[in-house]
Amino acid sequence: MSTTVILGAQWGDEGKGKLVDVLAGNSDWVARFQGGNNAGHTVVIGNRTIKLHLLPSGITRKSCQLILGDGMVIDPWVLDQELKKWKDETEEEPDKDRLFISDRAHIILKFHRLVDGLDKKIGTTGRGIGPTYSDKINRIGLRFADLKHIINNSQWISEMCTLYNRVLNSLDIEEKITEIDLKNDLEWIHNRFGHAIKNTGVMLDNALKMKENVLLEGAQGCLLDIDQGTYPFVTSSVTSRANASHGVGIHPGHIDEVIGIVKAYTTRVGHGPFPCELKDDVGDYLTEKGHEFGTTTGRRRRCGWLDLVVLKHSHRVNGFTSLAITKLDVLGGLDTLKICVGYRANGAEYHNLPASITELENAEPIYIEMPGFPALNDEEWIKLARKANDENLGLSVLHPNAQSYLQQIENMLEIPLHSVGVGPDRDATIHLF
Numbered sequence: 001m002s003t004t005v006i007l008g009a010q011w012g013d014e015g016k017g018k019l020v021d022v023l024a025g026n027s028d029w030v031a032r033f034q035g036g037n038n039a040g041h042t043v044v045i046g047n048r049t050i051k052l053h054l055l056p057s058g059i060t061r062k063s064c065q066l067i068l069g070d071g072m073v074i075d076p077w078v079l080d081q082e083l084k085k086w087k088d089e090t091e092e093e094p095d096k097d098r099l100f101i102s103d104r105a106h107i108i109l110k111f112h113r114l115v116d117g118l119d120k121k122i123g124t125t126g127r128g129i130g131p132t133y134s135d136k137i138n139r140i141g142l143r144f145a146d147l148k149h150i151i152n153n154s155q156w157i158s159e160m161c162t163l164y165n166r167v168l169n170s171l172d173i174e175e176k177i178t179e180i181d182l183k184n185d186l187e188w189i190h191n192r193f194g195h196a197i198k199n200t201g202v203m204l205d206n207a208l209k210m211k212e213n214v215l216l217e218g219a220q221g222c223l224l225d226i227d228q229g230t231y232p233f234v235t236s237s238v239t240s241r242a243n244a245s246h247g248v249g250i251h252p253g254h255i256d257e258v259i260g261i262v263k264a265y266t267t268r269v270g271h272g273p274f275p276c277e278l279k280d281d282v283g284d285y286l287t288e289k290g291h292e293f294g295t296t297t298g299r300r301r302r303c304g305w306l307d308l309v310v311l312k313h314s315h316r317v318n319g320f321t322s323l324a325i326t327k328l329d330v331l332g333g334l335d336t337l338k339i340c341v342g343y344r345a346n347g348a349e350y351h352n353l354p355a356s357i358t359e360l361e362n363a364e365p366i367y368i369e370m371p372g373f374p375a376l377n378d379e380e381w382i383k384l385a386r387k388a389n390d391e392n393l394g395l396s397v398l399h400p401n402a403q404s405y406l407q408q409i410e411n412m413l414e415i416p417l418h419s420v421g422v423g424p425d426r427d428a429t430i431h432l433f
């Protein structure tokens with residue numbers, strides 16, 4: 001029995017989905033605990049790929065039960081679309097027997113999407129995530145547990161419409177929410193998903209009593225955490241370890257392993273400070289070679305060198321028991337590699353991430369430089385990874401400069417490496433545990 005948490009250690013898009021897919025092979029349950037369809041991962045089935053935003057990555061393993069947990073905000077229409085796509089590809093309908101929606105999760109409605117659509121400041125995904133969490137914190141949100149009680153509560157519907165329309169008016173949004181539309185929406189959600197709404201915290205607790213294996217799948221990353229990230233350029237939920245158990249309704253004592261996912265360099269989408277950002281040829285090289293375009297919005301991701309100040313912060317908050325490095329292959333072919341070990345701003349040196357956005361925006365990275373390693377093609381990387389795994393050779397199959405790069409990370413953070421990703425293929429991972 002074990003409970004493992006998978007978390008993004010940077011600004012999201014570290015490649016969590018690929019590791020969850022591998023680890024789900026030994027898991028009975030995969031649960032998400034925060035966020036919504038602002039997340040995005042690509043699942044490969046045979047020679048087809050599907051982009052998913054809500055369904056946990058463990059969906060590819062038929063033996064896994066799946067939970068959309070208490071701490072999430074869920075757009076029922078997006079969920080319906082994803083389930084339709086999944087059925088088209090596999091003929092399976094997971095919500096009939098192995099996908100469960102927490103009765104405590106909050107519902108994203110059209111109103112929330114309209115409001116989020118106006119954002120220009122943060123560069124949100126525009127999916128209604130922030131406005132839905134705002135309503136949750138304001139204690140006017142709508143949870144799946146409440147659906148069946150409010151469908152026929154005309155007073156609630158009328159009051160919510162008044163409130164929604166007042167907000168839409170004040171934002172100069174022309175669209176309105178009518179009582180009949182809201183009622184119809186609520187009825188549709190209830191009819192479509194009523195059977196899958198459960199007390200999922202109790203289900204997980206029972207599973208743990210039965211000694212089953214649970215994987216808690218984070219979305220976004222530590223630097224997008226509402227409390228611990230680069231506020232206000234963050235998402236609206238707690239993306240960190242402390243919320244992994246809380247967000248699915250079990251206690252923190254259950255957690256055994258916390259794997260931090262670290263891209264071998266750094267990326268971010270949306271606005272906000274990014275001290276190691278490269279606005280030069282190397283940045284373009286990483287974007288192109290790493291296919292750094294968002295799964296959810298298709299936006300070009302900003303790219304830069306690996307930042308250990310960010311990772312130290314992330315480790316302090318999350319207490320990683322191991323690190324999974326992803327996309328090492330993308331660095332192949334660069335003459336020199338740099339790792340940021342501190343910042344200089346306004347005459348001071350920083351080795352801990354400052355909270356102030358102004359300080360972060362002025363931060364000049366302090367780099368150490370290391371010699372690069374040659375580029376290989378996808379097939380060559382897969383061959384190396386297979387050799388490492390089959391013959392138990394670990395990192396010794398890699399070019400010495402690639403080994404030094406990884407050892408530098410491991411030594412400076414004092415966290416053992418769990419695995420190293422060297423390509424998009426399921427087999428292109430060197431396993432070290």
Ligand code: IMP
Binds near residue numbers: 039126130236271
């Ligand atoms: P929101 O989560 O849509 O409110 O967006 C807030 C910020 O988080 C924006 O900068 C988004 O680009 C970023 N963001 C949200 N989800 C993800 C993700 O899954 N990967 C990377 N960035 C994300």
Ligand code: MG
Binds near residue numbers: 012013014039041
């Ligand atoms: Mg993503």
